[in-house]
Amino acid sequence: MPQTVRVGTRASVLALTQTGHVADALTALGAGDHELVRVRTDGDRLTGSLATLGGTGVFVTALRDALLDGRCDVAVHSFKDLPTTPAPGLVVAAVPVRQDPRDALCAREGWTLATLPEGASVGTGSPRRAAQLLAARPDLRVVDIRGNVDTRLRRIEDDLDAVVLAAAGLARLDRLDAVTEALPPDVMTPAPAQGALAVEVRAEDAVAGTPLAAALAALDHRPTHLAVLAERALLNRLEAGCAAPVGAHARLGDDGVLTLSAVVLRTDGTASLHRSDALTLDGSATDDAARTALAAAGLGTRLAETLLADGAADLADLAAGGRA
Numbered sequence: 001m002p003q004t005v006r007v008g009t010r011a012s013v014l015a016l017t018q019t020g021h022v023a024d025a026l027t028a029l030g031a032g033d034h035e036l037v038r039v040r041t042d043g044d045r046l047t048g049s050l051a052t053l054g055g056t057g058v059f060v061t062a063l064r065d066a067l068l069d070g071r072c073d074v075a076v077h078s079f080k081d082l083p084t085t086p087a088p089g090l091v092v093a094a095v096p097v098r099q100d101p102r103d104a105l106c107a108r109e110g111w112t113l114a115t116l117p118e119g120a121s122v123g124t125g126s127p128r129r130a131a132q133l134l135a136a137r138p139d140l141r142v143v144d145i146r147g148n149v150d151t152r153l154r155r156i157e158d159d160l161d162a163v164v165l166a167a168a169g170l171a172r173l174d175r176l177d178a179v180t181e182a183l184p185p186d187v188m189t190p191a192p193a194q195g196a197l198a199v200e201v202r203a204e205d206a207v208a209g210t211p212l213a214a215a216l217a218a219l220d221h222r223p224t225h226l227a228v229l230a231e232r233a234l235l236n237r238l239e240a241g242c243a244a245p246v247g248a249h250a251r252l253g254d255d256g257v258l259t260l261s262a263v264v265l266r267t268d269g270t271a272s273l274h275r276s277d278a279l280t281l282d283g284s285a286t287d288d289a290a291r292t293a294l295a296a297a298g299l300g301t302r303l304a305e306t307l308l309a310d311g312a313a314d315l316a317d318l319a320a321g322g323r324a
């Protein structure tokens, strides 16, 4: 009889929803029964601006501690909230299929980025989104907001003309009705790993031979995992903090070509560097998971080095927000 798998989650509706999906999938894939264990994080308790919370790890540290203490066996994170520095003793054992990595404009009156009235107010707490909004529409008034998805959407009824949120979060909360435009990645490059989940376990629990390890391996979606590895290797090589105005979007095509596009912006949107690169993952590389993963990460590292050579660090405060 396999033991009940204890799956740790933050208490927010978004976290409960996405963790519930992953837990159900693990059970369906033969991991055994599961129970959800609620873990409170500093990110849920504190209400200051994200930039003042001190590092990228606010939503993550408490869940990782619960894994390491043995209070839970599996933790589900929004991958983009995970620090690029790995936690000793833990591994990301599965990256489920990513649905939509894009950012979504949610505006009054059905407005799109092109049709928002002159000087319209748009809420976002993300310097990456703010810079790209201003690059496309310098007339907009970007307003710093935070809070959960519902709180942010309510601002459209209260005092703002629009907000920008990740489409994936809206989809998981069944709030795609609020979207007036899914922003194309070449206009609004998503955050590295946006829309993807990271399923983290203690390293020994990812080793093949148990029902949980087998279920995690089956849940892992290779094309998503490789794309996210490339996006995050770029972020890591840039030594970027959580508030750095950096976007990255990778995709593995059916032809085995992994393409990565990235942008670094001046915070006010008046200057930006767009670069992209690609890599064919074929032959021996695709047969060997570890080699393929290294190749994908290498693509991200190389593109980051191109961006740095072309002046990314002069354009943006890459360390903004701090690293965990």
Ligand SMILES: NCc1[nH]cc(CCC(=O)O)c1CC(=O)O
Pocket (backbone or CB within 6 Å): 078, 079, 080, 081, 164, 165, 166, 167, 168, 169, 193, 194, 195, 196, 197
């Ligand atoms: N920044 C917070 C955050 N972290 C993960 C998501 C949901 C989308 C995802 O999984 O990338 C969100 C909300 C948002 O950015 O709109």
